Amino acid sequence: MKNEFSFIGKRLPKIDAPEKLTGEAIYIQDLKRPKMLYGKIKRSEYSHALIKNIDISKALKVAGVKALLTRDTNPAKNFKIGFMKDNPIIKSDKVRQYRDEVAAVAAISEDVAEEAISLIKVEYEPIESVFDPFEAMKDGAPSIHDFDSNGKPIKNNTLPVKWKFEHNNIEEYMKKSKYIVEGRYETSWAHHCCMGTTGVIAEFDHQNNLTVYMPTQIPNLAQNDFTDLLHSLALKDKNVRVVTPTIGGAFGNKLDTHCYEHIAVILAWMSKKPVKILFDRTEEFIAMAPRQPSVITISHGCDANGKLTFRKADAILDNGAYTSWGATTPSVMFVPMSSLYRVPAVAFQAKCIYTNNIYSQAFRGYGNPQATFAIESSIDELATKIGIDPIEFRLLNANETGDTTPMGLQISSCGLKECINTVKKELDWDKKRVKNRGVGIAALIHVGGAARIYRSDGHGMILRLDDFGKVYIYTGATEIGQGSETVISQTVSEILGVFPEDIKIIRHDTDICPWDVGTHASRQMYVSCKAAIRCSTEAKNKILEYATLFMKDEVIKKNRENKNFKGDLLHLLSIKDELDIKNRSIFLKRSSEEIDYHIPLDKILRRIHFRGSKDGNMIVTETFFEPDTDMLNPTKSKGNISETYVFAAHGVEVEIDDETGEVKILKFVAAHDVGKAMNPMLLEGQIYGGVMQGIGFALYEQMILQNGKIMNPDLLDYKVPTFMDTPEINIKLIEKGDPLGPFGAKGIGEIGLIPVAPAIGNAIKNAVGVRINSLPFTCEKLMYKICEEKK
Amino acid sequence: MKKISFRLNGESVECYIEENQFLIDILRDNFQLTGTKEGCGMGECGACTVIVDKLNINSCLYPAIEIEGKDVTTIEGVAKNGQLSEIQRAFLENGAVQCGFCTPGMVLSTKAFIDELSDNYKNISKDDIKKALSGNICRCTGYLQIIESVKNLIEKRNSAIQTGD
Numbered sequence: 022m023k024n025e026f027s028f029i030g031k032r033l034p035k036i037d038a039p040e041k042l043t044g045e046a047i048y049i050q051d052l053k054r055p056k057m058l059y060g061k062i063k064r065s066e067y068s069h070a071l072i073k074n075i076d077i078s079k080a081l082k083v084a085g086v087k088a089l090l091t092r093d094t095n096p097a098k099n100f101k102i103g104f105m106k107d108n109p110i111i112k113s114d115k116v117r118q119y120r121d122e123v124a125a126v127a128a129i130s131e132d133v134a135e136e137a138i139s140l141i142k143v144e145y146e147p148i149e150s151v152f153d154p155f156e157a158m159k160d161g162a163p164s165i166h167d168f169d170s171n172g173k174p175i176k177n178n179t180l181p182v183k184w185k186f187e188h189n190n191i192e193e194y195m196k197k198s199k200y201i202v203e204g205r206y207e208t209s210w211a212h213h214c215c216m217g218t219t220g221v222i223a224e225f226d227h228q229n230n231l232t233v234y235m236p237t238q239i240p241n242l243a244q245n246d247f248t249d250l251l252h253s254l255a256l257k258d259k260n261v262r263v264v265t266p267t268i269g270g271a272f273g274n275k276l277d278t279h280c281y282e283h284i285a286v287i288l289a290w291m292s293k294k295p296v297k298i299l300f301d302r303t304e305e306f307i308a309m310a311p312r313q314p315s316v317i318t319i320s321h322g323c324d325a326n327g328k329l330t331f332r333k334a335d336a337i338l339d340n341g342a343y344t345s346w347g348a349t350t351p352s353v354m355f356v357p358m359s360s361l362y363r364v365p366a367v368a369f370q371a372k373c374i375y376t377n378n379i380y381s382q383a384f385r386g387y388g389n390p391q392a393t394f395a396i397e398s399s400i401d402e403l404a405t406k407i408g409i410d411p412i413e414f415r416l417l418n419a420n421e422t423g424d425t426t427p428m429g430l431q432i433s434s435c436g437l438k439e440c441i442n443t444v445k446k447e448l449d450w451d452k453k454r455v456k457n458r459g460v461g462i463a464a465l466i467h468v469g470g471a472a473r474i475y476r477s478d479g480h481g482m483i484l485r486l487d488d489f490g491k492v493y494i495y496t497g498a499t500e501i502g503q504g505s506e507t508v509i510s511q512t513v514s515e516i517l518g519v520f521p522e523d524i525k526i527i528r529h530d531t532d533i534c535p536w537d538v539g540t541h542a543s544r545q546m547y548v549s550c551k552a553a554i555r556c557s558t559e560a561k562n563k564i565l566e567y568a569t570l571f572m573k574d575e576v577i578k579k580n581r582e583n584k585n586f587k588g589d590l591l592h593l594l595s596i597k598d599e600l601d602i603k604n605r606s607i608f609l610k611r612s613s614e615e616i617d618y619h620i621p622l623d624k625i626l627r628r629i630h631f632r633g634s635k636d637g638n639m640i641v642t643e644t645f646f647e648p649d650t651d652m653l654n655p656t657k658s659k660g661n662i663s664e665t666y667v668f669a670a671h672g673v674e675v676e677i678d679d680e681t682g683e684v685k686i687l688k689f690v691a692a693h694d695v696g697k698a699m700n701p702m703l704l705e706g707q708i709y710g711g712v713m714q715g716i717g718f719a720l721y722e723q724m725i726l727q728n729g730k731i732m733n734p735d736l737l738d739y740k741v742p743t744f745m746d747t748p749e750i751n752i753k754l755i756e757k758g759d760p761l762g763p764f765g766a767k768g769i770g771e772i773g774l775i776p777v778a779p780a781i782g783n784a785i786k787n788a789v790g791v792r793i794n795s796l797p798f799t800c801e802k803l804m805y806k807i808c809e810e811k812k
Numbered sequence: 813m814k815k816i817s818f819r820l821n822g823e824s825v826e827c828y829i830e831e832n833q834f835l836i837d838i839l840r841d842n843f844q845l846t847g848t849k850e851g852c853g854m855g856e857c858g859a860c861t862v863i864v865d866k867l868n869i870n871s872c873l874y875p876a877i878e879i880e881g882k883d884v885t886t887i888e889g890v891a892k893n894g895q896l897s898e899i900q901r902a903f904l905e906n907g908a909v910q911c912g913f914c915t916p917g918m919v920l921s922t923k924a925f926i927d928e929l930s931d932n933y934k935n936i937s938k939d940d941i942k943k944a945l946s947g948n949i950c951r952c953t954g955y956l957q958i959i960e961s962v963k964n965l966i967e968k969r970n971s972a973i974q975t976g977d
Contacts, residue, residue, distance in 0.1 A: 044847015
């Protein structure tokens with residue numbers, strides 16, 4: 022591979038920024054279809070209740086109502102969604118959470134739909150609820166689901182998915198430990214708060230094929246879900262097309278299909294008209310699934326020299342009333358639990374518990390933020406106990422390139438030690454600090470080369486060149502603001518010798534674009550660019566192969582008037598390896614200065630088209646890149662689930678106001694082992710954004726649920742960080758190059774968020790000597806602890 | 813229904829409104845200016861920011877009836893002749909755009925701030941920029957590259973003025 026890049030590693034602006042800067046980008050809010058109706062959903066008023074009766078008589082009389090969906094009118098009665106297929110899209114016998122969908126209306130306007138919804142009368146018989154997962158696990162707790170998706174009775178509220186990992190005999194290693202610490206760490210519901218609320222338009226054509234316009238991270242899995250729904254509607258041979266408008270933020274919030282999308286499809290089917298459902302901010306808070314809360318009990322041990330001996334952790338995750346991908350986040354928790362630092366013996370298990378709370382999802386980091394909060398808080402406690410500086414303690418146990426971890430993760434490149442040392446230097450770690458100031462560090466490991474949590478982790482791509490040297494990339498990648506389009510363009514330009522402005526990315530339409538599992542797990546850049554390297558390398562080889570037929574001709578023509586032209590290199594022009602493409606030209610690598618051996622790419626492309634071989638040829642290449650990884654072994658929970666892994670360390674200096682409990686961040690250092698920065702500007706954007714969401718998670722954000730009901734469903738009472746909360750964030754990139762990553766790059770989408778909370782928690786402890794074990798670190802909690810300590 | 817007239821992105825316009833309508837609905841529905849985004853409908857997020865007589869306001873809270881005779885700038889009025897404005901270019905070049913939903917409001921708050929300074933850029937600190945934009949929430953960028961964009965823009969203008977002197 023070339024050392025000097027033309028486009029890779031450059032701070033190129035995002036391709037889609039101009040349309041977003043001018044207000045031209047079309048979001049679901051802006052999309053209308055001819056004859057479109059508006060849908061509204063009636064939601065449960067109880068956390069757990071039997072539905073006795075639904076009276077729609079008054080609603081039916083409202084002029085302009087075109088379809089009314091309840092359990093009685095539902096044409097897809099047995100259809101359920103969710104990881105365990107436990108979520109009926111319109112509830113029939115009972116409701117299990119406040120947000121449950123009991124009825125829906127499609128009408129000629131939002132106001133009419135709203136009025137009709139208000140006139141639907143639902144009679145409930147409340148039954149006992151359970152909101153605490155520990156209570157829900159007990160015998161005799163109210164049963165959330167009586168039967169599973171196969172109709173078998175369910176015995177208790179614990180999800181029947183075993184998340185268990187063991188490596189070496191933990192008891193033995195506990196005995197070998199000189200120092201042991203144990204702690205319990207809790208995290209709360211955190212909401213994605215995408216600035217663009219979600220919505221959907223569903224539409225059938227005359228052949229009953231379905232088109233769904235929806236902001237989603239998983240167009241192909243959504244296509245799968247809607248195909249299942251069509252089967253339930255007895256529409257078996259029909260096509261589903263998912264079209265994704267510009268997405269106003271995602272972060273995991275659009276990783277699954279949800280009831281409202283399926284409701285829109287059914288309303289469209291019932292009314293034979295396009296139906297749009299658009300959430301307002303309150304509904305977004307109430308009806309989109311947040312990051313699930315966790316309670317993690319963790320213990321660590323080390324020997325007399327500070328070498329880690331074991332890690333033992335039990336996680337209880339409040340799943341809420343139904344399953345989404347939140348129920349599978351322990352699969353990614355395995356990564357830090359088994360593999361952050363060199364730990365000889367590990368035992369980790371996680372249980373997801375049904376409760377009558379809102380159901381949960383993944384949110385940037387997929388379980389890793391919760392796990393790393395527990396691990397890195399506990400590691401600091403252990404370092405304190407043995408009396409080793411937290412930085413030295415981490416360096417002593419850090420992972421190294423070439424390690425195979427207890428989970429079987431193969432560490433193809435690791436810059437963890439460099440990251441930790443960078444934090445030490447940038448934060449001036451050893452400096453004496455005044456009262457109430459302190460420093461903290463936390464590190465992370467995360468998947469950086471895709472993540473096989475679904476049976477295919479692949480990415481499909483087609484590349485096509487036209488007669489004018491323009492390149493069309495048909496990709497399964499979803500652009501959620503992170504910049505996948507831009508890095509794909511950089512990759513193709515680099516290899517094909519064209520410019521990013523020559524490239525058109527065609528995406529977000531399942532009728533046109535090949536399959537991709539979705540934008541999640543920090544995987545999109547990694548898989549798309551690997552695919553782009555393959556597609557463009559193959560295209561380049563084809564072009565050069567054909568070019569050998571025409572170059573001689575063209576060069577002679579071009580130099581007809583040139584007196585210096587003797588034609589001594591002409592024989593090389595029919596040898597493919599002597600040719601290359603750069604700056605939109607095909608040229609002889611050994612070109613001399615006097616003779617012009619450059620022929621415009623588009624000219625050669627036209628010759629290939631019209632006179633290629635006998636009948637003319639087109640340059641089209643395609644690939645399906647499937648990472649060379651393992652599906653988790655279901656009994657042992659082991660396997661190399663990603664091609665490569667990223668590491669980072671965050672360091673923070675805080676000042677605590679010991680009269681208010683306010684945490685002020687004075688300095689923030691984010692040192693990241695990224696392999697290679699494909700586009701440093703976009704990469705920094707991902708880290709800045711992740712860190713600020715991490716600061717929110719650490720200090721401010723919590724959905725307050727009272728008996729299952731969200732008490733703060735708005736941006737005033739659910740506080741996301743604002744401009745006023747931004748500290749200076751000092752990003753340091755460690756670029757050692759990964760042997761497997763595209764141009765050496767690793768995935769970086771989620772990692773900015775992951776270690777923020779424990780780094781701040783450790784700094785608070787360092788500053789005022791108290792540890793808060795539950796997120797967020799609110800002023801109240803901190804003041805309470807400080808006062809308790811003073812007693 | 814009531815008829816109102818006002819200036820919209822430099823043109824005189826009129827339309828019929830209901831007296832309880834908000835400015836955002838007039839812009840999006842009557843004039844198809846969908847660049848103005850509704851993020852919360854409660855004045856909390858700033859995505860719907862437009863400029864009314866030099867002031868950045870939340871159009872989701874602004875009664876349409878109040879707009880009579882006033883001058884409104886939406887995001888569609890910022891780029892001129894298909895060319896991005898200086899502010900938009902600064903956002904582009906400094907990575908200030910990710911999902912883009914907050915971007916129109918962010919650009920307009922920046923415009924109101926910059927215009928109000930009327931070439932008086934000395935001693936403008938990052939804190940001043942933060943305060944000026946504090947009514948606009950962004951969930952993607954973590955704000956840093958937006959602050960950087962505005963800072964770079966101010967520095968550029970400032971040095972242009974000094975060279976001009």
